[in-house]
Amino acid sequence: MTEPLLRRLHARGDTLTVGALPWVAPVYRAMPQVDEVLEFPFAHGGLQWRVRRSLARQLRGRFDVAYVCPNSLKSALLPWWAGIPTRVGYQGEARRWLLTRTLANPSKGDRPAMVAFYSDLSGEAGSAKELPVLRVNDTQVEAALTELQLRRQRYTVLAPGAEYGSAKRWPIQHFAALARQLTDTVVLLGSAKEAALCADIAHAANAGQSGHCLDLSGRTSLDQALAIIAAARAVVSNDSGLMHVAAALRVPQVAIFGSSSPLHTPPLSETATVLWLKADPHYLPPLDCAPCYARECPLGHTRCLVDIPPEKVLQVL
Secondary structure, three states, rough: HHHHHHHHHHHHOOOEEEEEEEOOOOOOOOOOOOOEEEEEEOOOOOOOOEEEEEHHHHHHOOEEEEEEEEOOOHHHHHHHHHHOOOOEEEEEOOOHOOOOOEEEOOOOOOOOOOOHHHHHHOOOOOOOHHHHHHOOOOOOOOOOHHHOOOOOOEEEEEEEEOOOOOOHHHOHHHHHEEEEHHEEEEEEOOOOOHHHHHHHHHHHHHOOOOOOOOEOOOOOOOOHHHHHHHHHOEEEEOOOHHHHHHHHOOOOOOEEEOOOOOOOOEEEOOEEEEOOHHHHHOOEEEEEEOOOOOOOOOOOOOHHOOOOHHHHHHHHH
16 A cells, blocks of 8 residues: 555656565665565564664664554654654654654545545645555566475465455354365465364355365465466455455456545455445345444344355456
């Protein structure tokens, strides 16, 4: 979602270094406009004052401007401690004093499209139709396919995870039913946290057709996952990080939305089809509860996902 911002900055002559956590750094290495990626040595959660102060000392004098994309207080500490002269970001989490130029936070009832949210940090007016772009080189793709014994365009990727919560995850039985109906190889991608979820899908999908569904959850690096998606025939996913990767790589995809909204975080690609019952005029009774943005369905039924049948996804594919 930040790629169009970086493209804007690069187009006006800026040399770009991106600081990112290791789990997302490969995505920035797939952006040609990024000159350097710094992998932050931070653990998830906590301020980790000593580590941040130490890194800030190493970065002193290297940069003229810092664009702080996350809204947290701790994300603004590093550029402040590093003495970067211009520090730009949203007002965020009680951090106005850490930034030299701030943008007002959008109201909770007015969630903007995330690409526009980040691109506005550039201070320039831009197109509302900016599409993120990633590029994976052929050498990286061929290496991943060879290691995993996959053939380009001969498999479909299913990404059944969504770390946010179950209210964003299409049911396991639906993914398994779809996998059984697909004629080419099915590749399951996800993190180690999603291994049990993917194992259940693979077990159900492989019943009676051994090896049809290949479970790679927790067994690939993100670099490999990008390469696998880049060479896939198609991708089916929830609203997740891998959904945005597929969109930025321009792979044909079906994106399934439940508690979240494609008006806020859509897959920005002309090859993407979104399935969201909230926007389906033929679905009755209408989903007045959507989008709730909850991690778990507050009503306990998750109709927004359960009522999207595998046959519908197969039809779109």
